[in-house]
Amino acid sequence: MIGVGMVGTGFWAKMIQLPVFDQIPDFKVIGILSREPAKARKTAERFGVPKTYETPEQLVSDSAVQIVNICAPNHLHREFALAAFEHGKDVICIKPLASNLAAAKEMVEAAEKSGRRLFYAENVNFIPALRRLKAMVDAGTYGKVFRIKACEGIGEPHADWFQNRQLSGGGCVIDMAVHGLAFLNWFAGKSLPVRIHAEAGTFLHPYDVEDTSVIIIRFANGMIGQTEDSWSLAGGFDSRFEIFGTKGHAHLDLLSGHPIRSALGGASEGGGSLFHYHAIDEHFVKDGHLAMFRHFRDCLLTGEQCESTGADGLRIMELVDAAYQSIDQQRPIEL
Numbered sequence: 001m002i003g004v005g006m007v008g009t010g011f012w013a014k015m016i017q018l019p020v021f022d023q024i025p026d027f028k029v030i031g032i033l034s035r036e037p038a039k040a041r042k043t044a045e046r047f048g049v050p051k052t053y054e055t056p057e058q059l060v061s062d063s064a065v066q067i068v069n070i071c072a073p074n075h076l077h078r079e080f081a082l083a084a085f086e087h088g089k090d091v092i093c094i095k096p097l098a099s100n101l102a103a104a105k106e107m108v109e110a111a112e113k114s115g116r117r118l119f120y121a122e123n124v125n126f127i128p129a130l131r132r133l134k135a136m137v138d139a140g141t142y143g144k145v146f147r148i149k150a151c152e153g154i155g156e157p158h159a160d161w162f163q164n165r166q167l168s169g170g171g172c173v174i175d176m177a178v179h180g181l182a183f184l185n186w187f188a189g190k191s192l193p194v195r196i197h198a199e200a201g202t203f204l205h206p207y208d209v210e211d212t213s214v215i216i217i218r219f220a221n222g223m224i225g226q227t228e229d230s231w232s233l234a235g236g237f238d239s240r241f242e243i244f245g246t247k248g249h250a251h252l253d254l255l256s257g258h259p260i261r262s263a264l265g266g267a268s269e270g271g272g273s274l275f276h277y278h279a280i281d282e283h284f285v286k287d288g289h290l291a292m293f294r295h296f297r298d299c300l301l302t303g304e305q306c307e308s309t310g311a312d313g314l315r316i317m318e319l320v321d322a323a324y325q326s327i328d329q330q331r332p333i334e335l
Contacts, residue, residue, distance in 0.1 A: 180227025
């Protein structure tokens with residue numbers, strides 16, 4: 001049994017993470033920490049968690065806790081991770097890894113120095129529909145892939161702290177684009193990003209951070225990656241991924257009934273206008289959290305290599321940092 005110390009009682013903790021932990025027998029949430037003790041007690045009662053903590057020290061010093069799960073505002077990630085490592089605990093940290101690149105580097109270095117594991121909770125790489133699409137790409141279904149694209153949009157963030165740059169580190173780039181950047185890196189394979197150009201603005205909300213962004217990345221193999229992200233999709237929600245190859249094109253919409261739509265072959269091959277829909281017989285086909293936490297569980301129990309580590313989160317933060325440089329300087333940034 002792996003004892004989990006939970007940091008955070010917000011929207012994502014209650015809607016996603018605590019229900020997922022309940023579905024994985026080898027995990028047991030031992031206690032919950034919140035900046036508001038009343039919220040911790042209420043959440044613990046709701047999910048049958050036996051303890052609550054009033055200070056970070058109480059959580060990280062609890063011998064029943066083997067891993068600290070950080071689901072808190074971005075500026076707190078570094079603080080809780082370093083405290084956990086100092087007390088010999090492993091860490092799961094929600095995206096983004098930190099509120100800035102320097103803090104992310106410090107977290108990765110602290111994990112290495114302490115000999116503990118830092119798991120980066122980015123669910124995109126574990127979404128069953130996307131894993132199926134990646135297998136199809138790797139099998140050559142679409143030929144040589146030369147362009148990849150992600151779109152993630154919501155109407156507004158789910159908590160006030162997101163709009164405070166001191167707490168969040170930025171707007172929709174650091175909150176939403178991290179998903180698209182993870183997708184681009186994953187589908188680019190071993191090819192490294194060499195240049196990034198980002199545009200952003202604030203159009204819908206009275207925030208001092210961006211609510212809309214478009215980021216373009218050029219990879220060493222020539223592939224073009226693009227991610228469009230926003231908090232400005234008024235009244236809506238968007239989660240789409242596309243790949244373009246020499247033999248065909250695929251469109252994956254996580255809000256549609258058929259997750260993957262393919263168009264294969266040119267007109268001379270009888271293709272072009274022929275669409276192929278790919279159903280996937282798995283639960284939670286459009287969400288990767290259950291598969292992600294099961295993978296983290298397996299890594300802890302068996303020592304297998306993790307597919308989403310602190311180093312992976314750091315690479316995304318490097319791209320986030322470069323994107324903000326591009327926005328500020330109004331020019332592409334060489335990587």
